[in-house]
Amino acid sequence: MTDTVSSVQSHYRMDDLTARILAALEAAGRDINGANAETFYPVDQLHGGGLDSTRAQAELAGVSEAMRVLDAGCGIGGGARFLAHTYNCQVEAMDLTQEFVDTAIRLTELSGLAAQISIRQGDVTKLPFADASFDLVWCQNVTMNVEDKPRLFAEAYRVLRQGGRYTFSHAAEVAGSGAPYYPLPFARTADYSFLGSEDQILAWLEGAGFRVLENRSEGGGGAGGAGPDPRPPGPLGPGLVMGDDMAERGANMQRSASEGRIKGMLVVAERPA
Numbered sequence: 091m092t093d094t095v096s097s098v099q100s101h102y103r104m105d106d107l108t109a110r111i112l113a114a115l116e117a118a119g120r121d122i123n124g125a126n127a128e129t130f131y132p133v134d135q136l137h138g139g140g141l142d143s144t145r146a147q148a149e150l151a152g153v154s155e156a157m158r159v160l161d162a163g164c165g166i167g168g169g170a171r172f173l174a175h176t177y178n179c180q181v182e183a184m185d186l187t188q189e190f191v192d193t194a195i196r197l198t199e200l201s202g203l204a205a206q207i208s209i210r211q212g213d214v215t216k217l218p219f220a221d222a223s224f225d226l227v228w229c230q231n232v233t234m235n236v237e238d239k240p241r242l243f244a245e246a247y248r249v250l251r252q253g254g255r256y257t258f259s260h261a262a263e264v265a266g267s268g269a270p271y272y273p274l275p276f277a278r279t280a281d282y283s284f285l286g287s288e289d290q291i292l293a294w295l296e297g298a299g300f301r302v303l304e305n306r307s308e309g310g311g312g313a314g315g316a317g318p319d320p321r322p323p324g325p326l327g328p329g330l331v332m333g334d335d336m337a338e339r340g341a342n343m344q345r346s347a348s349e350g351r352i353k354g355m356l357v358v359a360e361r362p363a
Contacts, residue, residue, distance in 0.1 A: 095186065095213070097282040098235045102187040107166070107331065108196045114325050125200045127175035132326045134168030134197065137231040137259060138275070138343070144172050147230065150304055151257035151358050153177050157225040160184075160249060162214040163232030166331060167194030167207065173228070174206040182219065184212040186235075215241045222251045229258035234276045237284045239291070243298035253363040256300060260355045261343075262288045270346035275332060275339045288353060300359035307354050 104110070111133055116122055120129055131141050139146075153159075157179045161170040164183035173179040185191050191211045198207050212218060214229070215238055227246040236242045246256045263270070263285040270285075277283035286294075288305075295302055329336040346352045 094237055094282050099187050101235075101276075101278060101282065102165075102332075103189050104331070104333065105189075107189050108193045111166075111193065111197070111330065114330055118326055122200060125202075127171040127201045127203060130168065130171065130197050130201065133330055134166050134171065136165045136168060136328070136331060138340075141172070143259070144169055144230070147228075147257055147259060147356060148173065148176070150306065150356060151226065151228070151255055153179070153226065156180070158182075158223070159226045159228055160217070160219065160224045161228050162217070162246065163229050163235075164190070164194055164209065165230075166190050167198050167209060169228060169230055170194070170207050170209070171198060171201055171203055174203045175201070179206070179226075181207045182224075183207055183209045184214070184217075185209075186211070186213060215245055217245045217249050219249045221248055222254075223249045225251060225254050227254070227256045229256075231259050231261075231276060233258055233260045233291075234283060234285055239284070239286060239294050240297060243295050243300065247298045247300060247361055250361040252361055254361050255303070256295075256357075256359045256361070258357055260291060260357065261285060261347075261352045262291055262355050264288075264350050264353050267349070267351045270351045271342040273335065273339045274343050274346070275328075275336065278339070285352065288355060291355065291357070295357070295359050299361065301362050302357065302359045304356070304358040306356045 112122055135141050135144055137143055155178050159173055159179045159181045161181055161183040164170050164185045170181040170183040174181050188211050191209055194209045198204055265287050272279055
């Protein structure tokens with residue numbers, strides 16, 4: 091497990107990430123001094139589909155004003171800032187990779203949302219929160235890097251209030267169709283890629299106590315990043331945060347999806363009242 095954690099952290103680690111992002115945005119004419127959450131949308135929505143996928147997931151999950159949200163696996167904070175800015179949510183956010191956490195904190199400060207969003211480093215299978223603390227647990231393309239999904243789902247269930255919801259996007263393997271092509275956006279090798287089948291994911295959720303409300307498969311770079319990613323390459327493209335090899339990794343994701351080796355899932359589950 092320790093080796094897996096180290097592999098995931100190494101996969102997402104990038105030196106001078108905050109400076110890299112701010113320089114690219116300023117070069118593109120963005121006003122960093124007058125920033126809000128929308129200033130960073132071109133670069134901080136790290137999942138396939140970008141902001142469109144975030145909006146679609148929030149609508150499907152039924153996000154409403156002033157919810158208390160846990161963004162479990164927040165990346166550089168794009169989802170957390172979207173929810174705080176759009177719905178006036180109060181958000182606790184955490185990520186395994188310290189460099190992402192540092193960048194998330196800085197961009198949140200620049201967005202003027204530090205009073206609404208608290209960000210820390212941590213493991214989503216060991217949540218440092220009390221039982222029944224949240225109205226919503228939110229994950230975007232996090233679950234593919236989590237080996238112990240029963241524990242992940244059990245922790246999400248524990249920290250939700252009764253009637254609270256858990257939403258996540260995921261890329262699942264398709265039995266009998268062969269392994270996906272690596273490197274992929276979330277893993278350069280299979281050593282730290284934990285997809286599971288759609289049936290396994292749903293069974294683990296139900297085993298944790300959840301009632302599944304929605305399970306959608308979406309193209310356009312949506313659920314699990316499966317399908318073509320509409321975000322154009324360039325200085326503000328996915329490679330800015332995710333690495334210079336993102337063109338190859340994104341192409342492998344699309345090929346794996348088109349050949350039926352992986353299937354995107356966008357799930358909303360509820361802790362029954």
